[in-house]
Amino acid sequence: MKTPVRLRRLAIALLLLGTAVAAGADDAPPQPEAARGQPAAAEREVTQPHNNAPVWRDVRSGETRRFTTSQVRGPETKVLIQTEGEVWRRIRNGPITVFGGAMLIFALAVLFAFYLWKGPIKVHGALTGRKIQRLTPWDRAIHWTVALTWLALAISGVVLIFGKYLLLPVFGYALFSALAIVSKNVHNFVGPVFLIAAALMFFTYLGRNIPRAHDIGWLMKGGGMLTGEHVPSGFFNAGEKIVFWVGLTLFSIVVGVSGLVLLFPGYGQTREIMQYANILHGVVALFYIAMIFGHMYLGSIGMEGAYHAMRRDGRVDEQWAKEHHEYWYDEVMAKRRARTPPAVGTSPTAAPVTAPEMAPPVA
Numbered sequence: 001m002k003t004p005v006r007l008r009r010l011a012i013a014l015l016l017l018g019t020a021v022a023a024g025a026d027d028a029p030p031q032p033e034a035a036r037g038q039p040a041a042a043e044r045e046v047t048q049p050h051n052n053a054p055v056w057r058d059v060r061s062g063e064t065r066r067f068t069t070s071q072v073r074g075p076e077t078k079v080l081i082q083t084e085g086e087v088w089r090r091i092r093n094g095p096i097t098v099f100g101g102a103m104l105i106f107a108l109a110v111l112f113a114f115y116l117w118k119g120p121i122k123v124h125g126a127l128t129g130r131k132i133q134r135l136t137p138w139d140r141a142i143h144w145t146v147a148l149t150w151l152a153l154a155i156s157g158v159v160l161i162f163g164k165y166l167l168l169p170v171f172g173y174a175l176f177s178a179l180a181i182v183s184k185n186v187h188n189f190v191g192p193v194f195l196i197a198a199a200l201m202f203f204t205y206l207g208r209n210i211p212r213a214h215d216i217g218w219l220m221k222g223g224g225m226l227t228g229e230h231v232p233s234g235f236f237n238a239g240e241k242i243v244f245w246v247g248l249t250l251f252s253i254v255v256g257v258s259g260l261v262l263l264f265p266g267y268g269q270t271r272e273i274m275q276y277a278n279i280l281h282g283v284v285a286l287f288y289i290a291m292i293f294g295h296m297y298l299g300s301i302g303m304e305g306a307y308h309a310m311r312r313d314g315r316v317d318e319q320w321a322k323e324h325h326e327y328w329y330d331e332v333m334a335k336r337r338a339r340t341p342p343a344v345g346t347s348p349t350a351a352p353v354t355a356p357e358m359a360p361p362v363a
Contacts, residue, residue, distance in 0.1 A: 075270045088275040096279065100286040101162055107290040111297045121225065121303045128318045132332055134235075135314030142201045143310060146248075149194035154289050156183035156190075161282060191259050198252045208235045209244040214327065232326035243295050251288040255281055 070078045135143075159167065160183055168176045215238035217231065223239055224231040231237075236244070258281035261269055269277075300307050305320045321329040 075268055082271050084272055084275060088279065091279055092282065096282050097161060097165070100282070103286060103290055107293045111293060115302065118225070120301055123304055123320050123323055125319045125323065127320070130318045131315040132318055132321050133314060134309055134316045134321070137314070139204065140310055140314055142197060142204055145197040146194065146201050149190050149197055150292065152186055152190045153194055156187040157285055159183040160187065188263055191263065195252070195256045198248055202249060205244060209241045211241060215241060230323065235325060235328040237325070243291065247288060247291050251284055254284045255288065
């Protein structure tokens with residue numbers, strides 16, 4: 001009778017021991033897959049216990065493993081941590097902010113020094129009071145649409161790039177937060193309007209910005225802005241053509257495409273693509289702003305009569321046209337003489353100006 005009792009006690013002891021072992025195995029932390037069956041991983045687990053590098057590689061890679069399961073469909077939806085984001089953050093808050101800000105300050109300093117040195121570029125001869133139609137109502141409308149939308153984008157973009165360093169210490173968190181939100185919304189909604197207006201402006205001004213041989217001479221002499229020398233040009237000089245092709249065309253395309261990538265992220269872009277787009281967008285936009293600083297200067301206080309033609313009726317004085325755009329002036333005069341037959345007893349070159357093309361002198 002003692003033998004069955006001992007057997008029952010031994011069976012109960014083995015059962016309890018098995019249960020304890022099973023419970024201990026369930027409570028043990030899961031081992032990485034690499035440590036189960038792979039000698040190299042098992043050896044690392046001995047020499048480097050609790051090394052979670054394989055787990056974090058799975059988290060970052062987004063591969064289909066038990067650490068990266070997701071029901072969300074799309075690119076990178078299984079990537080929980082994207083380490084390239086730290087690289088983007090350092091570039092965005094480092095070189096772009098520091099060197100970009102220095103470039104804008106340098107551009108403004110150069111323009112200010114040039115204004116103190118030379119002052120506005122004036123018309124040397126006496127104004128005739130006779131006007132030439134230089135810009136049509138459509139020219140002025142599309143120019144001002146592009147100018148105002150570009151200005152809204154530039155101001156809001158500067159707030160978003162430099163506001164954390166320049167405005168936040170002055171305004172405080174509450175006011176700067178509201179300003180940043182407004183700037184972001186302005187940037188997002190005005191951006192597509194600018195792209196449409198820039199495309200219309202491109203086709204409007206394309207024919208007048210075809211490079212000509214005389215543009216090389218204008219560039220070689222810097223338009224005479226430093227020496228005061230008279231350098232003839234066409235409807236647009238070489239400097240304005242550079243702004244057209246590099247600024248309006250190239251820069252607008254780059255900031256437009258990169259901006260749309262950022263504005264509409266639901267079309268298969270990965271975070272890496274958007275990071276590259278953001279860096280490209282910021283760098284080109286800063287160069288764009290620096291270039292347009294010069295264009296704005298010459299179109300306002302830097303050149304006498306330039307702003308009035310764009311703001312008023314699009315007409316300029318004959319003397320202004322002759323001094324700043326002589327080749328275009330000669331073309332206009334040739335067409336005018338061709339339309340106006342000379343009076344009896346006068347030479348063709350002395351044809352009078354007809355009354356509808358006359359205008360009173362500007363006060």
